[in-house]
Amino acid sequence: MQKPLQTGIQGRAKFIVGGLLILAAVIYLIVSATQANAEFFMTVNELKSKGNSLVGRSLRISGAVIGDSIQYNPQTMNLTFEIAHVPGDNAAVEMGGGLAAVLHTAVTDPTRARLTIVYNGPKPDLLRDEAQAIVTGHLGEDGIFYADELLLKCPTKYQEAVPSQVVNGN
Amino acid sequence: MLAQFGFGVFVLTFLLALFSVGAAVVGYFDKSDRWVEAARRAMLLIFPLITLAVLALAYLLVTGHYELQYVYSVTSNDMPFYLKITALWGGQAGSLVLWSWLMSAFASAVTLRKWERDRELLPWVIVVTSVTLAFFLSLTILFENPFARWWQTTGGDFVAHMFAPAGAIPVTPADGQGLNPLLRHPGMIIHPPMLYLGFVAFVIPYAFAIAALVTGRSDDRWIRLTRRWTLVAWLFLSLGLVLGMRWAYDVLGWGGYWAWDPVETASLMPWLAGTAFLHSVMIQEKRGMFKQWNMLLIILTYALVIFGTFLTRSGVFSSVHAFAQSAIGPMFFAFIGITFVTSVALLIYRWKDLRAEVEMNSLFSREALFLLNNLLFMGVLIVCFWGVIFPLISELVTGQKVTVGPPFYLRANGPLFGALMALMGIAPLSAWGKSTYKTLGRALWKPSIPSAIVLVVLAILGVHNWIALVGFTLVAFVIFVTLFEFWRGARSRQKKRNENFLVALWQLAGRNRRRYGGYLIHLSMVVMAIGILGIELYQTTTQKTLAVGEDIQIAGYTLRFDSLAQFPYTDGRIVTRAALSVFRGAKFLGDLYPRYDYYTTSGQPMTIAGVRSTLADDLYVVLVNWEDVSAAQAPFKVYHNPLVNWLWIGSLMFIFGFLVAAWPEREEETREWKI
Numbered sequence: 142m143q144k145p146l147q148t149g150i151q152g153r154a155k156f157i158v159g160g161l162l163i164l165a166a167v168i169y170l171i172v173s174a175t176q177a178n179a180e181f182f183m184t185v186n187e188l189k190s191k192g193n194s195l196v197g198r199s200l201r202i203s204g205a206v207i208g209d210s211i212q213y214n215p216q217t218m219n220l221t222f223e224i225a226h227v228p229g230d231n232a233a234v235e236m237g238g239g240l241a242a243v244l245h246t247a248v249t250d251p252t253r254a255r256l257t258i259v260y261n262g263p264k265p266d267l268l269r270d271e272a273q274a275i276v277t278g279h280l281g282e283d284g285i286f287y288a289d290e291l292l293l294k295c296p297t298k299y300q301e302a303v304p305s306q307v308v309n310g311n
Numbered sequence: 312m313l314a315q316f317g318f319g320v321f322v323l324t325f326l327l328a329l330f331s332v333g334a335a336v337v338g339y340f341d342k343s344d345r346w347v348e349a350a351r352r353a354m355l356l357i358f359p360l361i362t363l364a365v366l367a368l369a370y371l372l373v374t375g376h377y378e379l380q381y382v383y384s385v386t387s388n389d390m391p392f393y394l395k396i397t398a399l400w401g402g403q404a405g406s407l408v409l410w411s412w413l414m415s416a417f418a419s420a421v422t423l424r425k426w427e428r429d430r431e432l433l434p435w436v437i438v439v440t441s442v443t444l445a446f447f448l449s450l451t452i453l454f455e456n457p458f459a460r461w462w463q464t465t466g467g468d469f470v471a472h473m474f475a476p477a478g479a480i481p482v483t484p485a486d487g488q489g490l491n492p493l494l495r496h497p498g499m500i501i502h503p504p505m506l507y508l509g510f511v512a513f514v515i516p517y518a519f520a521i522a523a524l525v526t527g528r529s530d531d532r533w534i535r536l537t538r539r540w541t542l543v544a545w546l547f548l549s550l551g552l553v554l555g556m557r558w559a560y561d562v563l564g565w566g567g568y569w570a571w572d573p574v575e576t577a578s579l580m581p582w583l584a585g586t587a588f589l590h591s592v593m594i595q596e597k598r599g600m601f602k603q604w605n606m607l608l609i610i611l612t613y614a615l616v617i618f619g620t621f622l623t624r625s626g627v628f629s630s631v632h633a634f635a636q637s638a639i640g641p642m643f644f645a646f647i648g649i650t651f652v653t654s655v656a657l658l659i660y661r662w663k664d665l666r667a668e669v670e671m672n673s674l675f676s677r678e679a680l681f682l683l684n685n686l687l688f689m690g691v692l693i694v695c696f697w698g699v700i701f702p703l704i705s706e707l708v709t710g711q712k713v714t715v716g717p718p719f720y721l722r723a724n725g726p727l728f729g730a731l732m733a734l735m736g737i738a739p740l741s742a743w744g745k746s747t748y749k750t751l752g753r754a755l756w757k758p759s760i761p762s763a764i765v766l767v768v769l770a771i772l773g774v775h776n777w778i779a780l781v782g783f784t785l786v787a788f789v790i791f792v793t794l795f796e797f798w799r800g801a802r803s804r805q806k807k808r809n810e811n812f813l814v815a816l817w818q819l820a821g822r823n824r825r826r827y828g829g830y831l832i833h834l835s836m837v838v839m840a841i842g843i844l845g846i847e848l849y850q851t852t853t854q855k856t857l858a859v860g861e862d863i864q865i866a867g868y869t870l871r872f873d874s875l876a877q878f879p880y881t882d883g884r885i886v887t888r889a890a891l892s893v894f895r896g897a898k899f900l901g902d903l904y905p906r907y908d909y910y911t912t913s914g915q916p917m918t919i920a921g922v923r924s925t926l927a928d929d930l931y932v933v934l935v936n937w938e939d940v941s942a943a944q945a946p947f948k949v950y951h952n953p954l955v956n957w958l959w960i961g962s963l964m965f966i967f968g969f970l971v972a973a974w975p976e977r978e979e980e981t982r983e984w985k986i
């Protein structure tokens with residue numbers, strides 16, 4: 142059954158208005174949710190240079206774990222460790238000879254900026270010297286970073302592996 | 312030898328795909344059926360050939376040919392047979408091979424159908440599927456060759472190449488690294504093929520859409536021809552997503568099922584576009600509207616399918632899935648750009664032919680509500696897309712990398728999901744064509760009353776979270792409407808034909824499979840929503856280091872740490888397993904065995920939670936740390952996940968609803984051929 146074609150401006154206007162309202166709602170949702178939940182991804186140096194202006198904001202910091210600084214109390218599950226600055230962008234990491242080398246330099250260089258991390262929870266297995274830590278949380282007034290989430294990467298494990306024991310020939 | 316054979320087959324199939332593209336184009340413009348037939352035959356050769364290459368690769372994997380880099384990286388001697396087979400898609404190169412293989416199977420199936428009618432579409436269906444296939448084959452040949460072998464160069468370095476670099480000698484490792492332990496799980500074994508089947512099957516409706524655009528057909532033939540393909544694509548994509556969730560819940564040990572990881576989000580995006588498409592094609596079939604919109608949706612779905620594969624495979628975004636990094640990103644980017652721009656240009660060229668046959672005139676009509684459904688799906692899609700690309704945009708514009716996590720997605724998508732649920736309740740009660748808020752209101756008040764009762768009861772029972780109140784009320788509303796629809800339909804049939812109520816119900820659903828199958832799928836969605844609301848709003852967690860005999864409390868449960876055992880397992884892992892007794896008050900409920908597997912060869916740990924699952928809640932216990940574990944004490948993290956089981960129950964209902972909706976309908980088939 143075909144309806145007569147009705148091309149009244151009035152007929153169309155309500156759909157256009159309705160569509161625009163939905164669009165506005167989606168844009169509002171995106172903008173407000175982004176503002177409320179954006180996490181700034183930064184390096185230790187960037188964090189230090191911004192000083193205390195970032196206190197309380199949701200941050201995500203990447204750095205190299207200093208093995209000697211790891212303190213863990215299994216009873217209270219209080220975990221404290223330090224991370225050293227590593228460059229944030231991939232090109233700089235490549236220049237430095239790959240992630241493993243960059244992490245190694247960061248840990249052995251005493252002049253690098255360091256950040257103390259406090260976390261309450263089980264100590265991850267991958268939390269070791271020269272691992273890359275990506276911590277999510279916020280900076281306290283005391284300059285200590287309170288992490289809600291730890292993500293650790295051991296470059297040696299995820300590297301494209303090359304055979305270690307080989308038999309030459311076929 | 313077998314490796315060279317496999318590689319040779321890939322080169323040959325790539326050339327065949329290119330040939331079929333060329334022959335189909337020539338055949339179309341020269342109106343030469345012989346060329347089209349040549350293209351079709353070339354296309355048909357591809358599937359058996361790739362099958363041979365896949366068999367060769369499977370044989371090499373199973374027999375441990377570690378001289379091949381791919382075999383070396385995903386298998387090892389101690390892996391069981393079935394895992395060696397599934398290692399076929401355990402790495403990047405292999406999963407691209409799987410993609411091509413499935414794509415060629417679907418392309419063959421489509422070219423095999425009787426092409427007496429609609430033959431003018433054939434050449435362009437071949438062109439689209441072959442171009443897609445050629446693209447994936449070229450990735451395999453140029454960048455991700457699973458047949459490349461190890462060589463030692465004169466400098467002493469190990470490199471992987473298909474052919475010997477100058478002066479290099481071949482090397483053969485004695486054992487491989489083995490499959491990533493995280494991937495040794497039934498969910499992970501089926502999840503990628505399911506997802507890929509879904510991805511690949513969406514290429515078929517897209518191919519028909521493009522064929523219709525090129526040949527200038529403005530009817531809904533392409534939609535009718537590919538309806539079942541679309542449904543199959545949608546089923547597999549949905550199952551792939553659910554299996555991925557289940558895998559995350561079982562294996563990743565963080566008590567959740569979905570993390571809004573960019574890769575997860577990327578596989579959700581084609582599902583969103585595909586779901587919108589699935590709904591809006593019904594309007595084109597019924598009313599001749601939304602033609603341009605449907606074209607746009609299927610083009611978008613295709614682009615998102617490739618984008619999804621690209622995100623999983625390129626490592627552009629660091630995420631849980633980042634073990635698949637490589638340099639194929641630019642290729643993907645170029646391919647998506649070219650196909651998208653070409654498709655949209657074609658659509659604009661045909662824009663006027665695809666005008667609606669009927670004008671929409673009522674805001675409360677069924678078709679207007681379908682449009683609203685589509686807009687909401689697009690809204691969720693835009694939110695997801697924004698969340699995935701926002702870090703890139705902000706880095707490009709401000710130099711500052713800013714990411715958004717799960718709270719962003721939940722906050723932005725939550726209201727949209729809520730609106731979609733409300734729509735699932737309202738739409739079945741609306742009428743086609745002319746419908747006013749009065750007629751709609753009259754249909755709505757009946758199911759609204761029991762929903763309001765649910766709301767009041769929940770509030771009295773102590774639910775004070777307003778999101779939960781709204782969510783559960785909407786769930787109840789959809790359930791009431793759907794059951795009411797079944798009841799009303801069966802009842803009227805019962806009266807008219809004097810049938811038993813159950814017979815009437817059976818006949819009703821049998822005669823209108825698409826409609827009632829669709830309703831069942833709606834039901835399954837809200838059942839899943841119960842689980843999602845439960846875990847998202849009411850999950851609680853606690854952690855403690857326990858000495859043997861000590862206990863930990865959560866949500867009225869008491870868990871007592873009884874003992875700890877450590878033993879090696881045959882496939883080269885060391886298992887550390889704790890035993891806990893679960894009590895509710897003084898009542899003993901059972902034992903839980905969270906464990907911690909350490910794979911010695913790869914040095915990878917894996918945490919398997921101990922889960923006690925009931926319809927009301929899940930108790931999810933993780934033995935968190937291996938190093939601090941001793942026979943005397945161990946650290947535990949316990950999650951209480953209310954209602955989460957309904958998520959999985961809903962998934963099973965979804966499959967049932969899908970079968971009802973997609974089961975071949977005899978009457979419809981005959982109608983289809985009569986036109």
